[in-house]
Amino acid sequence: MTDQALAAQTKGLYPEIEPYDYGYMPAGGKHQIYYEQSGNPQGIPVVVVHGGPGGGTSPNLRCYFNPDAYRIILFDQRGCGKSRPHASQDMSLEDNTTWHLVADMEALREKLGIDTWVVFGGSWGSTLSLAYAIRHTDRVRALILRGIFLVRKAELDWFYQGGAGQIFPDVWERFVAPIPEAERNDMMAAYIKRLNGDDRNEQMRCALAWAGWEGDTLSIEGPSENPTKFAEPDFAVAFARIESWYFKNGGFFETDNWLLENVHKIRHIPAWIVQGRYDVVTPMASAWDLHKAWPEARFNLVKKAGHSSSDPGILDGLVRAADEAVAVLTA
Known part of the structure; x- marks a missing residue:
């Protein structure tokens, strides 16, 4: 197949959409978490877990999902994006750990009246998605992960x-x-x-x-x-x-390899892993370790891609994974 023909088959983002709902969720202490919902209110709930930590969400994160099939939930983690207080002004990182963020995700699920949801995260978002799934396994319908980061030394x-x-x-x-x-x-x-x-x-x-x-x-x-x-x-x-x-x-994990040590708890969950071969930020070694520990997860090694979700092969893999998840979850 020629490069031109391959490019023609590459999936792009879905059209831009606006939220139909947004607001702030008190998270205890001084933190307030910004969240928004877009897509189909009756669709499959998917929560998007942004990178960083501290990266915040962006409107294009809504566009990896078929808006007719998904109820798309975005939120900004503590201290960044539209959440308050913002770490550029507030000089304290009080009550800002992985486990606070996991608790925020679970509180948001409950607030929105969602029983189970798809969890979608890249880079640090893959870290937090895995941590959430390990702690709240029965609330995760599927996982879509990109640029695997295990926060190992x-x-x-x-x-x-x-x-x-x-x-x-x-x-x-x-x-x-x-x-x-x-x-x-x-x-x-x-x-x-x-x-x-x-x-x-x-x-x-x-x-x-x-x-x-x-x-x-x-x-x-x-x-x-x-x-x-x-x-x-x-x-x-x-x-x-x-x-x-x-x-x-x-x-804030107990051991250097905590996520891999606990991945057996989530191996029954349908999962997709998308990893760039030439990812410099979160090198492929970690994705490969996760793949070996979790062979049931669909592993998409993108040959000509780095870390960015906008690299064409990564973008294509994520959109296809989200589309495939709809088919699996509605079969």
């Missing part, structure tokens, strides 16, 4: 201590620039100190460098020539502060 060392820098040395130079050479043996600790310090200018410089490093390594195409959300100051500060907080704490 080896993954964090790869991305923040020079491994990925071997592939993106030009971008890596910009990432290490704000940190004195004497502190570069522990880049995460050096960044955390500055992201949570009193010097607002230094905080902003480091936040933009942290966010830029991830934003510039997402796609197989490399850095974008067009401005992205990673260059927006408020987004960058929230994103960098929340990510580094979670990563410093190993995702």
